[in-house]
Amino acid sequence: MNIIGPNEILFLLQGLKWTILLSAIGFVGGGVFGLLVALARTSNWKSLRRTTAGYISVFQGTPLLMxxxxxxxxxxxxxMEVDAWVAVTIALTLHASAYLGEIWRGAIQAVPKGQSEAANALGLHYVSRTKDIILPQALRLSLPATVGFLVQLIKGTSLAAIVGFIELARAGQIVSNQTYKPLLVFxxxxxxxxxxxxxxxxxGARLENRLAAAAAR
Structure with a gap:
């Protein structure tokens, strides 16, 4: 029976590296596109709201594995021939953009309407009103949920093995098959x-408690 030595540990660390990279790219890419989704969901254009609502429904209503x-x-x-790495990052980015877009949409709508009305009264245009007044407050409100989704995304990277990508969970499976020590490896x-x-x-829990305490004042 094989033992878990330096080579096996190094292989697991390589998988961990890809797990962290996948999570970072999916979260950042999803954040960029998720912000666009959130703005589209709160726009005055009905067709744009419906289109992005459908986009969110597709990704929230189907498993990440699929x-x-x-x-x-x-x-x-x-x-088109693509590497598993590229395919996984695209899928995670799309998945994250749908969830973050909906999280941030709720946060934008949670900002008191008086803020927007005051900005309009001051003559601020849409970009300035959104960038300087609405988004800073909305992103602060959404921080607990955003951090919670990041945790789910990190764990979701374990599904990348479906397309042959070796991240932490898949690396663990390979080491387990080589050493015959599944309980120890996993x-x-x-x-x-x-x-x-x-x-x-x-x-995330600390942020949520902090926001709750601030709201209670």
Missing amino acids: QLFVVYYGITLIG GIVGAVYFVICWPLSLY
Whole structure:
């Protein structure tokens, strides 16, 4: 029976590196497009609101596993060859943009209407009103939910194995098959996920309590 040595640990660390990179790219890319989705969802154009509402419904109403599968094999079907890395980052970005867009849409609508009315009374145009008044308050309100989604996204990267990508969970599976010590290997993998996600969960809870205390004043 094989033991878990330096080579196996290094292989797991390589998987951890890709898990962190996938999470970072998916979150940042999803944040950029999610902001556009949120602004579209709160616009005065009915057709734009309906289109983005449909976009959100598709990604919230289907499993991430299926989205990864469809993006990877769907791109191949139209005659384009892409690496698993590219397909996974595209799928995670689309997935994150739908969820963050809806989170931030709710936060934008939670900003008191008096703020917008005061900005209009001062003659501020849409860009200045949104950038300087609405978004700073909305992003602050949405921080707990945003951090909570980041935790879910980090754990969701484990599904990237469906298209053959080796991140932390898949690396753990490979090491487990080589060493025949699944409980030990996945115990290590689970501990690594816990070390990453637990502080973020605590931070999100602290932000939520802080906002609740401020609202109660």
